[in-house]
Amino acid sequence: MAIGYEDIVKAPKALLHDHLDGGLRPATIVELAAAVDHPLPSNDPDELGRWFVAAANSGSLERYLETFAHTVAVMQTADALRRVAAECAWDLAVDGVVYAEVRFAPEQHLDRGLTLDEVVEAVLAGFAEGTGRAADAGRSIRIGTLLTAMRHAARSQEIAELSVRHRDRGVVGFDIAGAEAGFPPTRHLDAFEYLQRENFHFTIHAGEAFGLPSIWQAIQWCGADRLGHGVRIVDDITAGDKPVLGRLAAYVRDKRIPLELCPSSNVQTGAASSIAEHPIGLLRDLRFRVTVNTDNRLMSGTSMSREMALLVEAFGYGWAELQWFTVNAMKSAFIPFDERLAIIDEVIKPAYAKLRS
Ligand SMILES: O=c1[nH]cnc2c1ncn2[C@@H]1O[C@H](CO)[C@@H](O)[C@H]1O
Numbered sequence: 439m440a441i442g443y444e445d446i447v448k449a450p451k452a453l454l455h456d457h458l459d460g461g462l463r464p465a466t467i468v469e470l471a472a473a474v475d476h477p478l479p480s481n482d483p484d485e486l487g488r489w490f491v492a493a494a495n496s497g498s499l500e501r502y503l504e505t506f507a508h509t510v511a512v513m514q515t516a517d518a519l520r521r522v523a524a525e526c527a528w529d530l531a532v533d534g535v536v537y538a539e540v541r542f543a544p545e546q547h548l549d550r551g552l553t554l555d556e557v558v559e560a561v562l563a564g565f566a567e568g569t570g571r572a573a574d575a576g577r578s579i580r581i582g583t584l585l586t587a588m589r590h591a592a593r594s595q596e597i598a599e600l601s602v603r604h605r606d607r608g609v610v611g612f613d614i615a616g617a618e619a620g621f622p623p624t625r626h627l628d629a630f631e632y633l634q635r636e637n638f639h640f641t642i643h644a645g646e647a648f649g650l651p652s653i654w655q656a657i658q659w660c661g662a663d664r665l666g667h668g669v670r671i672v673d674d675i676t677a678g679d680k681p682v683l684g685r686l687a688a689y690v691r692d693k694r695i696p697l698e699l700c701p702s703s704n705v706q707t708g709a710a711s712s713i714a715e716h717p718i719g720l721l722r723d724l725r726f727r728v729t730v731n732t733d734n735r736l737m738s739g740t741s742m743s744r745e746m747a748l749l750v751e752a753f754g755y756g757w758a759e760l761q762w763f764t765v766n767a768m769k770s771a772f773i774p775f776d777e778r779l780a781i782i783d784e785v786i787k788p789a790y791a792k793l794r795s
């Protein structure tokens with residue numbers, strides 16, 4: 439029996455890779471832009487939403503990233519950051535996400551005089567507000583924050599220290615993002631070594647617009663716990679009746695390194711030619727630690743439920759696979775082990791057992 443969309447929304451989902459500045463509601467952008475006189479491609483929310491998806495549909499990561507100029511521009515005050523974070527928490531909860539790690543780059547939100555710490559505090563306050571409101575409405579969601587450093591810039595050490603400073607207030611990890619080609623992860627080696635000494639967690643955007651060398655550096659030089667995308671690991675797999683894994687692919691699978699795959703985003707940036715041809719099918723069959731993610735809900739016009747539904751449609755997945763993706767994500771989360779286990783045993787497994795029966 440095919441799985442209905444409404445049931446996918448009801449199923450508890452875990453999301454590890456979602457950008458705060460890639461998930462604003464179009465109507466919120468219109469309101470916030472008016473307040474700061476930021477010109478938008480359209481002031482009609484529906485039209486603006488379509489503009490983002492079309493503009494991000496560029497086949498290139500660099501052009502895809504240009505669309506963030508409009509979201510970052512309206513996220514420059516504590517009030518705006520708090521509002522965007524609160525709405526993010528609510529929107530994810532309504533979509534049935536029970537655990538999410540949401541990331542953003544504090545260094546991009548300093549244009550109107552906020553300090554890095556003030557930026558983080560505003561976002562954490564927004565998540566607390568949104569999760570509180572969701573809980574009151576009977577929709578429990580836990581959100582962990584990841585702080586991102588931009589890979590073309592030179593503030594990663596500072597952002598790494600900022601992450602550690604806020605580790606007991608909801609920041610659970612660190613990341614680097616931005617254009618990948620020309621900006622290898624080893625540029626930020628000091629930051630990663632610092633985080634390892636602090637026993638902190640980090641993921642690295644790698645293997646999206648650039649291939650194996652980026653993934654290899656992220657893992658073997660920088661010590662990444664997870665791979666943001668990592669989809670190009672398929673370049674190290676020789677397909678066939680019995681696929682053959684190269685040394686790096688074998689290492690990633692053997693060590694159970696989580697892949698934060700983002701199907702729709704990859705199709706837009708040209709990392710995959712369609713959902714049906716997305717390497718997630720092969721990687722799941724080979725039992726890599728695959729997780730499903732949204733990346734940027736605004737730019738992809740998507741949600742966690744929609745990404746799951748697209749996979750159900752393209753690959754014929756059922757509840758067993760959706761549960762597997764969800765448990766994989768929860769196992770790979772940056773919160774403490776006992777808290778991950780509680781969500782798996784008390785929330786995810788009972789709900790899927792009910793859906794499957
Ligand atoms: O898929 C992606 N690959 C690389 N960088 C990205 C992606 N999505 C968003 N960002 C970048 O991360 C910043 C902080 O959230 C965004 O402003 C955007 O520039």
Ligand SMILES: [Zn+2]
Binds near residue numbers: 455457615643666733
């Ligand atoms: Zn991303």
